[in-house]
Amino acid sequence: MKILNIFLLFLVSFTFLSFNQQSQPPSARVKFVLGTVELMRQGKTNWQKVRFHQRVYEGDRIRTALNSRVELAMPDGSVIKINENSMFDVTEIKTPERDQSDRMGFTLWVGSLFAKFKKIVEERQTRVIETPSAVVAVRGTEFDLEVDRQQTTVVRVYEGRVTLKSKTVAGEVVVGSNQESRVERGKPPTPPRVFTPDQQDETGQARQFFLKLDLKKFQITEPALVAGGLLLTGRTVPGARITVNGLPLTVGANGLFKGRIPVQEGLNVLNVVAEFQGKRQQQTIRLLVNTQKPQIKLARPLTTAFTNRRDYSLSGAVFDQTPGDRVKVYINDEFITEIIGQGSFNRTIILSEGQNTMRIVAEDVSGNRTELVEQIFLDTVKPILTVTEPAQPVYVLFKPPQPPDQQVSFMDERFTQIIRGVVIDPEPSSGIKRIIVNGQEIKPNNDGSFEAKILLKRTPVGRRGENRLSFIVEDVAENILRDNSRVIIVQ
Template sequence: MFSIPIRRIIVLMLIAFISFSFSAQKSRPSATVKFLIGKVQIQSSGKTAWRTARMRQRVFSGDRIKTFLNSRIELSMPDGSVIKVNENTVFDVKEIKTKSSDNEDRMSFTLWAGDIWAKFKKVISTRQVREIESPSAVVAIRGTELELNVDQNQTTTVRVYEGRVAVRSKTVPGEVLVGSNQQSVVEKGKPPTPPKPTSKTQGEEEPEQPATTGTNLILQLNVAKYQYTDPAILAAGIPVQGRTIPGATVTANGVPLSVRPDGRFEGRLPVSEGLNEFRFVAQKDDQKKAKTLRVLVNTKPPQIRLSKPIVAGFYNRRDYSLSGAVFDPTPRDRVKVFINDELVTEVPGSGSFNRTIILNEGKNIIKVRAVDLSKNQTEVADRLFLDTVKPILTITEPAQKTYVRFEPPRPPSGNYSFSREKFTQTVRGLIIDPKPSSGIKRITLNGKEIRPNADGTFEVEIVLKRGKLGKPSETRLSFVVEDMAGNITRDNSHLIIIR
């Protein structure tokens, strides 16, 4: 006898539980996918399955992100901080807590492998915690623009572009403060290296170090240039020349160079893509002098990948959203992205861009250009045509909105039927596609296509029928005119009546 009320109570409890669960999920602090390109997967906390990441997807504490080749994802944090996860990276959102939901302000992450770039809002209280861990290091952040890289040996490189971070090893004592334009390296099981200037991406020659003893030992380098973009240099090596005192020996990264009796030396040094560093040492007896040479080999232009390809064609919306990412295969390179010659962003090696372009009526050229430090560049461009004006339709015959034709019936006969009686009606008109014109794509009258003349005029005959039992019949003229940009004009205002 109590079965029905009990069932109702159970249903109400289930509804309340589901509503509470949904509300709790909605109020949980999370990151949001701000940008996405390529193949990116997310493994939710406590799950084993990987799911494809989606734009505007929420990412919660305990979720893991995995990016593949030529892929990238950007996360927007609750406080407005941004983390960009580059290709071939495994990254955990370890913890996100906010004051409003947890009475804490804490964000922590783990970079297992790969490369990330992050820009955190300034930390103004000791109660605010921003931390990134790796297999070998812990980085405490105080409002910073930085880059982290974990290589196959689990060595962590921390580069700070703006602000300051504290870096320590996970296993041995020792902590260093890394400031703007500095870097520190943490090998597994070792303390972090002292901060030093960020590895330069431009080639350069460091000043001479003084001789260990004496003052007559010299070491001069004559280098034609510090940057190379010709791929042939990878096979041939870079040419170096210099001078020391007669009788001295010269080595480059420990490899002896041929020195003439007058002290002049020359040779070629093997290089690889990216920044190459050579330590030259001149030595004679107990005298030694050293000099460092940095040469940038940058033979590969940056790559541009658009989220949505620029498709040449006709458009009827003024705002054109353009987003994508650039990838530079040269280590430590930086890339500037221009859209229609306007600088949009500058990224370290790889990064994303987004810009809404306001099109002009008529022809538009959209050009995306990526330029690296060595002026290697890649360009993607196409033409778009904006047409926001609908075609103009004028019906000249019949001119009246309601046109009545009087058609006397035939004399009665045994085989006569009103419903079989047909009439033809000529319909004439003019189509104008205002300039700038994308051109007429189609014209239909009552579902049948019309082919207009070159000047836009058209003439077509339609079939009319008399109503049953001699009653008046009505035929409405239904026009649809569409241009190449998708602007559509509809006209159902004309009616033909047969009496």
């Protein structure tokens, strides 16, 4: 019957957890954020600042300011990176686990993005990004999508393929790897063409001077990627001159360029300049290099610590060597504070009897995290003392006087008495620290028993004198039992 009850309890718990997980709507997660990025929830009119690891749900809208970017991770592992000066909607997220369908829909109103979608393997899977003028159906690919103020849509596919069509005019094209196409408002999509730096346009004229960077990551957490400098690659017209913060890069005959740029821990601003026949284009990249994990230092170590106070003040400091890095501190999954660079934290923890585990986590904006697990033992119960010899609270010991030839004063006589007993430290037990009998510290045996030898003096004739026994028992958590109720009378 006991085993059956345990099984039923497990089954109910599992069912509850499964239901709770399925009741949560599917969402995207903020994987990276830089600059001013804001979110408007569905049905709301106010904008809120986007936070790292924040959930973005169906119906939410995101906007990015100048020099700002945000990266969203989808439930299936796909990634969308929204660039500066963009407006983006999440219109649909459906997952097989919750909705028995696998659909994702988005709208890019203005701006640009880079998307990397997982490959579509089933007909029921749909991935669609709309713009004011076009619809892009994704089949599993990497591509750029741009929408300007005139609502012209440009898609460039690096790997895989997409289908592109106008919202108002018939016609659909398939854009494959290393191809691009555009849709102007009220016009069908242009035929896909290979986008190479030395390509000519439809009129046979030389293609317009341009600068295209291949950098898809705007934060770097792996030290190996910046060892010896950041490798920067891109495309421009043949013969152009490329510099990054004044350092020239090598430009090939086909317009491809590359070079290593020195970067340092923290925010790096890279000014990329392309110059060709008196023309000049410039792009500014704000790159966060964050390879250092935060460090946690507690004001006092807790491991194997014992206390008899239920309220425990847990305090410490967090240090991060990445300049300007923001670090969030959590204790047992509860957010405590956010620290820039370095700072302290403090939280009063209400302990439970027995062993308490505290997990302190420090996580920066790039997801670098440090976890520290400490334990503290709460014991608020005093030890229990049982005196077995002498067993009576008031014990009268009869001692005949010494023979006259001993030359010992009646009142100076001293007698030895053995005191025996047992101490118990009730659960939750921190263990006995010490036993003191009449000022004498005694080490108990493993079973809690102890034995002490004390000296007694004789009671004065005609008076009720006594030898009072003093017991002090203290456990490791500093719970103290004091007992002065027992006396021995020597007559």
